[in-house]
Amino acid sequence: MSPPPEEAGFLPLAQLSMLVAQLMELGYRCLGPVAENGAIVMRELATPDALPRGLQAAQAPGRYRLQQDPQRRYFAWANGPQAIKPHLFAPRESLWRAQRDEQGRLRFMAVAPPAPMLALIGVRACDLAALALQDAHFLQGDQPDSHYARRREQLFLVAVQCAEPASTCFCASTGDGPTPSAGYDIALAELADGFVAAAGSRKGVALLNTLNLPPASAQQLAAARQQGQAAAAGQTRSLPGRTLRNVLMSRLEHPQWDEVATRCLACGNCTAVCPTCFCHAEMDEPALNGQASEHVRMWDSCFGASHGHLHGFDVRPDIRSRYRQWLTHKLATWHDQYGRSGCVGCGRCIAWCPAEIDLTAEAAVLAGERERP
Ligand code: SF4
Ligand code: SF4
Known part of the structure; x- marks a missing residue:
C-alpha cells in the first residue's frame, strides 16, 4: 500500500x-x-x-x-x-x-x-x-x-x-x-x-x-x-474499452483477421517485448555422452509455428489464427484467467513491430469503432 x-x-x-x-x-x-x-x-x-x-x-x-x-x-x-x-x-x-x-x-x-x-x-x-x-x-x-x-x-x-x-x-x-x-x-x-x-x-x-x-x-x-x-x-492512443472480452470473442470470423494477416510477418517481436507475455517452451538437452540431460525453459511466442504444434497437427497453421490468438488472449480471455486485460498500455508491441501493426488500431476496427483501412 x-x-x-x-x-x-x-x-x-x-x-x-x-x-x-x-x-x-x-x-x-x-x-x-x-x-x-x-x-x-x-x-x-x-x-x-x-x-x-x-x-x-x-x-x-x-x-x-x-x-x-x-x-x-x-x-x-x-x-x-x-x-x-x-x-x-x-x-x-x-x-x-x-x-x-x-x-x-x-x-x-x-x-x-x-x-x-x-x-x-x-x-x-x-x-x-x-x-x-x-x-x-x-x-x-x-x-x-x-x-x-x-x-x-x-x-x-x-x-x-x-x-x-x-x-x-x-x-x-x-x-x-x-x-x-x-x-x-x-x-x-x-x-x-x-x-x-x-x-x-x-x-x-x-x-x-x-x-x-x-x-x-x-x-x-x-x-x-x-x-x-x-x-x-497528452496520450493520443487508447483501446476502445477496458473490457473487450465479449466484443472480440463474438468477432472471431471478422474479415480484419485476414487483413492483418497480410501484413503480420509472424516474427514474434511483439511477444518478446511485451512485459506480460509469459509463453515458453521446454526441452531436454542431452549430453553427448548420454550420461546427463538438462531440462531447459525458454521464451516462446504464439506467433511461431511450433507453438501451436500438437502431436501431428498444427492448432494454428496460419498467421491469421496466430495473430487472432495473440490479440484475443491478450485483450479478451486474459479477463477469465487473471481478472483483467493482459495489456498495460506500454506501446512496446507497436514501436517494435517491423510491419507497423498497432494493436489499438486493430482493436478499434474489430470493435467497430474505426473503419477498416
Ligand atoms: S511484431 Fe508485428 S509483424 Fe511481428 S508478429 Fe507481432 S504483429 Fe506480427
Ligand atoms: S501495449 Fe499491451 S500488448 Fe503491447 S507490449 Fe505493451 S502490454 Fe503488451
Whole structure:
C-alpha cells in the first residue's frame, strides 16, 4: 500500500547518486537505464552517477529513435524494449538436471538459479502493472514457480513517473499509468530541480530514511501531480474499452483477421517485448555422452509455428489464427484467467513491430469503432 503523498520527501538532482549509492551499500546489484545500440536498456550501473541524462525516446509504429532532451532530464525516455520481465522470467534457463550415477540409475536434481539482490532503477507504471500480472501467473495457484519466486523476493524497485509518454503509449486508457500508484519500493517524480520521492514498502521507507530528505513542499507535490495529469491527457492512443472480452470473442470470423494477416510477418517481436507475455517452451538437452540431460525453459511466442504444434497437427497453421490468438488472449480471455486485460498500455508491441501493426488500431476496427483501412 502506498503511503499518502504528503509523506514524500524531496531529493535534489545532485543527490540522485546518493540513492543509488545507498542501494549499493545495502548489497543490491543496481541496474539502470543505459543507451545501447540506439535504445534504452537496463544495464548494471558501475557507479552511482552513471545514470544517463538528457535522452528521449521518440516512438511511432515500427520506429524507436533516441534524441536529445532539451531539458536534460534523467528519465525523459518513456520506455525501452525491455521491461522487468527478463529479470524475473529468464529468457532461457535450466529448470532441472538428470544424471546417471555409477550404478546407471538416473538422479534428478533441481537447479537453484542465482538470485542476487537486485535493484531496478527507472521502472514505469506500466512495468509495475505488468509485474503484477506476471506475479499472478507465476506465483499464485498450487505450483508457484520457484525460479521466479527466488528472484522476486530479492527485487527492489525504484519507479519513475512518466512525464513525457511516447506517442505509442496508452497506459492512461488501460488504467495503469503514467504515474506509479502501487507495487514499487520507491517512486520518483522528476521536477526541474529534483525528485519528489515516496516510499511504497517497508524497504522503501527504510531506504528513504537513510537519506534524511526534507519533506516535499505543497508546490512540489502539486507540480508532480499536475505533471502526471498532463502526461495522461497528452496520450493520443487508447483501446476502445477496458473490457473487450465479449466484443472480440463474438468477432472471431471478422474479415480484419485476414487483413492483418497480410501484413503480420509472424516474427514474434511483439511477444518478446511485451512485459506480460509469459509463453515458453521446454526441452531436454542431452549430453553427448548420454550420461546427463538438462531440462531447459525458454521464451516462446504464439506467433511461431511450433507453438501451436500438437502431436501431428498444427492448432494454428496460419498467421491469421496466430495473430487472432495473440490479440484475443491478450485483450479478451486474459479477463477469465487473471481478472483483467493482459495489456498495460506500454506501446512496446507497436514501436517494435517491423510491419507497423498497432494493436489499438486493430482493436478499434474489430470493435467497430474505426473503419477498416
Ligand atoms: S504483429 Fe508485428 S511484431 Fe507481432 S508478429 Fe506480427 S509483424 Fe511481428
Ligand atoms: S500488448 Fe503491447 S501495449 Fe499491451 S502490454 Fe503488451 S507490449 Fe505493451
